[in-house]
Amino acid sequence: MTIFQTNAWQQAWWAYWGDTQGFRRISNRSGLAGLYVDRYRFRGILPIHCLQFVGTNYRRLATPRTEYNRLTSGAAGAECLAEVRRRLGAGRWSEAVFRDVPASAPDLQALQDYAAQTRCMLRTVAEDTSYFVDTTQSFEAYLKNLGSGTRLRLYNRRSVLQTQGEITFANAWPDKVDGFFEALNGFHESRWGGPCFGTTSLAFHRTFLDTIGEEGGEPRLSVLYCNDQIVSVLYNVLYRGCIYNLQAGFVENFHRKLALGSLHLGYDIEGAFADKDIHKFDFLAGSGKNENYKSRIATGHEKLVSVMLVRHPVLKLLYALKD
Structure with a gap:
């Protein structure tokens, strides 16, 4: 179970997007992503009833990404297939889209078996990779196992950083949260041309952070200061021995020899190694603006697969023509 299946994440997501026209929640399972049906007309014509995980939406909404989704509680074989049948039988749907399911999970084989037995079309709609240390x-x-260039960016140039002024670190939770997200959005404006979180997404994250502590989670809003000025932030949450890095931002062109975001990550990764209660630092899926930096600093990865089940005969024909 990850932060994305906690009540804090699931309930906050539904609180902010669950009242979208056409949404109807049909399943709420502790430790697993809930399910809902999104009812709408594709291009205003074709009626769609799309079953999907709470925390995700196919086609209509862009919301914070919810990863490591599971339909089942971990059993394999016939037991897994039976659980898939129970969950998929909870509502009326014409297609079902299950985003970011771990490729190692038995759910995918169970979905293949379900599709074969019920004559549904099974399509892979996306693939991605998450990375972790x-x-x-x-x-x-x-550090020894990193490439020389990666080690330089992540660790060896700390001495250069120290020459730029007084370097300090702090956790912005819970007293300086507004300033943290203001800095994160500002850094993203400069780098990507838009804020990291819009108004609704920011409210969602604030609600999630306010409640994750009830389930043993710990917000770690890591701030790197140079001469009391925020120059880098890492949006991390510790949950069940894993630190999840949800977002990051930093001052671009701070120094020509420094990869400021990588250096900041290096400090936080070192802190995770020093804590015997932490076993993983998870960068999640996605790559950087110019390179896939996560793959170079990770020690492992997890393939994530997004699949679609198509039940309605007209939709099966249309998707067959598209594919």
Whole structure:
């Protein structure tokens, strides 16, 4: 179970997007993503009843990404297929889209078996990869296994950073949250041309952070200061021994020799290695603006697959023509 299946994440997502016209929640399972049906007309003509995970939406909404989704509680074989049948039988749907399911989960095989037995079309609509660092060994061994250029960006140029002024770190939770997200949005405006979080998404994250502590989670809004000025932020949450890095932002062109975001990550990764209760630092899916930096600093990865089941005969024909 990850932060995305907590009540804090699931309930906050539904609180902000669940009243969208056409949404109807049909399943709420502790430890698993809930399910809902999105009813709408595709291009205003074709009626669609799309079953999907709470925390995701196919076609109509862009919301914070919800990863590591599961239909089942972990059993394999016939038991897994039976659980898939129960969950898919909870509502009326013409297609079902299940986003970011771990490729290692038995759910995907169960969905293949379900499709074959019910004559549904099964389509893969997206694939991605999440990256993580196993922090159960030593930080020194981790650094040694990095490429020389990556080690330079992540660790070795700390001495250059120290020459730029007084370097300090702090957790902005819970007293300086507004300033943290203001800085994060500002850094994204400069780098990407738009804020990291809009008004609704920001409210969602604030609600999630306010409630994750009830389930043992710990917000770690890491701030790097240079001469009391915020120059880098990492939006991290610790949950069940794993630090999830949801977002990051930093001052661009701070120094020609420094990759400021990478250096900040290096400090936080080192802190995770030093804590015996932490076993993983998870960068989640997605890549950087210019490069897939996560793949170079990770020690492992997890393939994520998004699949669609198509039940309605007209939709099956249309998708067959498209594919």
